[in-house]
Amino acid sequence: MGLKSDKWIREMGQKGMIEPFCEKQIGKNVVSYGLSSYGYDIRVGNEFMIFTNIGATLVDPKSFDEKNVIEVDAAESGYCLVPPNSFALARTMEYFRIPRNVLAICLGKSTYARCGIIVNVTPFEPEFEGHITIEISNTTPLPAKIYANEGIAQVLFLEGDEACEVSYKDKKGKYQGQRGITLPKVLK
Template sequence: MCQSVSIRHFQQIYPNEPELCRIESLTPAVDWQTIHSNHRGENAFDFLDVGSVKRPLSFKPLRSPMLLSGDEIIRQLGDKLVIDPFDPEQINPNSYDLSLHDELLVYEEVVIDAATPNRYRRLEIPSEGFTLQPGQLYLGRTAEYTETRGFVPMIQGRSSFDRLGLYINPGGSLGDVGYCGTWTLGMHCVQPVRIYPKMKICQIYYMTLQGQVQDYCSDKYQNSRDIQPSLIYRELGGDERDDQLELNFGELLHGNTR
């Protein structure tokens, strides 16, 4: 069956999109089956009721999300995008390589409780490398600080590390428009893997956005320049005054001391 929608119904559905549709033809729709087959898959609704005459309706198609090319990433730097430091050698056809900072964070709890802060320890990645062990979650961060306005930033681990059995942010990370900060990376491996500081660990790429949106304003991870352990406990009723507990030579210290 063909669907039809009145102008008033359409305005109720899209009150803020007056230019979203237009009438393609003023010829009354006589052969509904033919017209329906021509429009199928293109429109959310097939016909627009104008008085007693049904006319074919054509939406201006919603733009599919697009990926910024490497050249476009460079063009947007200083305007909507910030990557600091920026190295032209790390630009790709449609992404930018981000490098690994020289610190890691590991939790020190036998059972990690999502509803409370958890103790953690910091580890340094020396220039000669650090061997990750299976069965352990490591949190690292990018050396680069980024800002993104008007686009959706996405982080994806490099497939070269997948082939070593090292998984960085499995499934990728969806960023928010307006996010500013370094990126915390979750890493685990299926066999011992040696990593090095400053190696290109992941890629950032940018998607276009359609519709009005407010910039990311959450203070949970915004403006971070450090490895950020999970703050999910705040959503589960944890005490907002509690910091993650850094474990340093057997002493429990509140907050970050480095």
């Protein structure tokens, strides 16, 4: 068991684990995306939410106020500017269906990391389904350009020795089936 190879990822991608699925790594004149040796490089969509202090309140994960973010559509420009020392949310272009015996871990791409841009995504739990909400931190004192529809992070797939007793789907996880950018929420 363990870390899954390009062969396994391709087979599962063709079965609908990742949609749309890119069977090879695309990297000329873009931040790379698609299938790699032991992972899959995901793309960031063209919808972003940037944290702002204009009309903002308090950042509270239990009671998130939508006034804390502004929506940015990068469809026309092809990029989003994240202000200095700021933070944005985005989503993957890809929709995921994680198998019951698999956990996926996502790590930021080195191209962005070398620019002071940190990508954080929590693990994709067994039987999670949906778009992935991506957290992007600009740690620099300068505006940072994030390219829409290009690579942002790499997903590694880890297969367990056996299927879990309780999956994310079984728990009726609060982000199950999410489409688009999903803001923080807690179950009530």
